[in-house]
Amino acid sequence: MNIARAFAVLLLLSILIGVLTMGNAVEPRPGAPDRRQFQKMFEDGNYKEALEGFRKLALDPKDDPRQVGQDLQMAVQCLQQLNRVDEVDALIESAIEVHKQNWRLLWAAACQYMELPHHGFMIAGKFHRGDQRGGGEVVNANERDRVRALQLMVQALPPAKQDANHAEVGEFLLGLANMLLNNRDFEESWRLQYLTDLGQLPDYEEGWGSWREIPGAPVDENGKPVYHQVPKSFETAQTDGQRWRWALEQAVEFNPQQADEVKLHFADFLWNQFDVQTMADYGWAFGRMATDDTKQDESGTYALHTLGENETIARLTTGIKRFELPDEFNFIKLYQQVADKPQSGWRIRALGQLAEIFENRRQYPRAAEFWRRLVEMAPEDDGHKHRLQQIVGNWGRFEPVMGQPASDKATVEYRFRNGKSVQFTAHAIKAQLLLDDVKAYVKSRPQELDWDMLNLENIGYRIVEQNQQKYLGEQVAAWKLDLEPREKHFDKRVTVETPLT
Incomplete structure (x- = not known):
């Protein structure tokens, strides 16, 4: 995984952790179930009992509005530990119905849809998430889960923007940007040219899910690279790329302390699309x-x-x-x-x-x-x-060479960087000792053969890298070669004629 992709993954995970752990220090209200007790049950592996506690909290209209998202997340984790993933969707939707005005819960529910396993089976016309016994048609909810998550984020937008905690709202908007970019970054950035319909959920797709790699960054009708502009509002955006840019801009507007993080997020996308390493693929x-x-x-x-x-x-x-x-x-x-x-x-x-x-x-x-x-x-x-x-630094290495006639002076290709001279010494190889050791090793009938012990051509590597100095014989030649390095730290190759025949 490259740096940009790793950063994008870590960014999404950090946002998820942030929304699900906010307010941990808040004391439970008088008479309310003690979530610390349920957390202890979870840590002790008593997932069924912990599930009942966290489910009760998540579906309680009076649950702490700042902690209900974490309660839902813990209930989902319990279901996953109990191998009851196909019950997760119903739990999430029930919590949404109870807390439909709580933008933090909507955010947490959206994060759950992005993190859940997206594959499942269609049995008797009903989708069962995760692995199932007894067969059924394999389908995936990759796009459906993304759209449902975006629906929840858009539903949460108005109350979120009214919240006084602008730092948290900034994190929420950065989370929205990452969800918009899901399955739309890097090799699949062509998808950002389309506007996802948030008015209806797409159907489940056959198979385990796949992605379509387009060789290169997308271009417009004039053959120029596609650059995603910032629209005036989320509603006026004409593509998902414009929605993404709007969410990034809004994240900084609400929380200026995120400016550098957002700038790197945007720069990483552009670098992945438009820099020279794209030629390697x-x-x-x-x-x-x-x-x-x-x-x-x-x-x-x-x-x-x-x-x-x-x-x-x-x-x-x-x-x-x-x-x-x-x-x-x-x-x-x-x-x-x-x-x-x-x-x-x-x-x-x-x-x-x-x-x-x-x-x-x-x-x-x-x-x-x-x-x-x-x-x-x-x-x-x-x-x-x-x-x-x-x-x-001064660096040098020998390039691979073919065998050469013994009657001619041997030559080697030498590649170097920055150095102005190099000193060579040549030693004889104790060939008989090397052969004797190979024979002894074969006669020992090892249970598993070590190819290094049999590969005579690799003796140079073994002497240098594995310190097998016992095969190094007497010095037979020594000479010095003056070098003219290239400017600006570029490598240079020269043919070195040795005194060896």
Whole structure:
């Protein structure tokens, strides 16, 4: 899983946890069931008893309006632990009917629909969620659950926007944005061009559920990338993409402290759609070791280091294209805005993303700038130091070579970065000792063969990486080679002629 997708998953989970755990410290009202007792039952594995308690709370019209969402969530967890998932829908809808004016409960119910298993079986015309015995037609409720969740969020919108706790309302709106993006991000972003009908629930779909991958970001009728604009209101939005943008904008309006988090959320989507790594999924070799970057290629990876920070080369549905990014949709600028805010709690993640973006673009000095900033901000993180050293340090490696005639001087391909000289030493291999050890190993009849013990071609790796120095014989040659590294930390290959015959 890449960083952007991991962030999106963590963001949705954090929102779910936030809505379901709010108000834990509130004491129960006099005479009300003690949910702490039910929580203890759940922790002790007494799920049936805990279910009865949490169900009673969730269906109580007088339940604490700030905790009823957590009560519903715990009741659902009990049903799942009891393998009674097919009862969850009825419980959720019953709680909604009782608390239809409580926007927090509606939010919690929507989250449950997004988190439940979406597959089930159609038996005698009725949907049974989850695994079932006795057969039936396999169906899935992926789209149906998403639409039901969105219906609940839209129902909760008016009372939520009237609530005085704007920080919590901001989290709610960010949750709405994530639900709109569900099954609409990354490879399925083409779906954002359509407007989901929230007036009716879609039918269950046959099978376990699948997704349709479109190779590249969607384009309009003129072949230009699709950018989702912010509408005046949720009601005037013409696509789910516009609804999503509206929800993000509203989340910041209600809770300005979420501004950086929302900006990263938006930047991650744009980066995933429009940056150079999208070519890797289109059949292009990618990375330092994957291609020869000394050969010119006007439309492919060779041009990456010439990109401006307002440009990109990306995989679109029409093919690979180089184009400029409007400021509003320039993910590099969005990441930089967060990275340059000294007090932002998202600064480190923004810097890390920028460093990787410029590495992917083979603009290594620029990438090194961001890794240095990360080292300064988090000196205890050895990972940042390692990534910086990978760019600015002196590195070298042998490339794979074929066997060569013994009568000629052997040559090897050497790939290096930054270094200006290299010292070589050549040692004989104790071939007889190696063969004797292989024979002894075979004669021992091990229960399972260790391929490393039989693979004579891998002796170099075994000596270097596994410290099998006993096979290293006397030194037979030593020589030094002066190097001329390429600028800007690019790799270079040279053919090294050895004195060995």
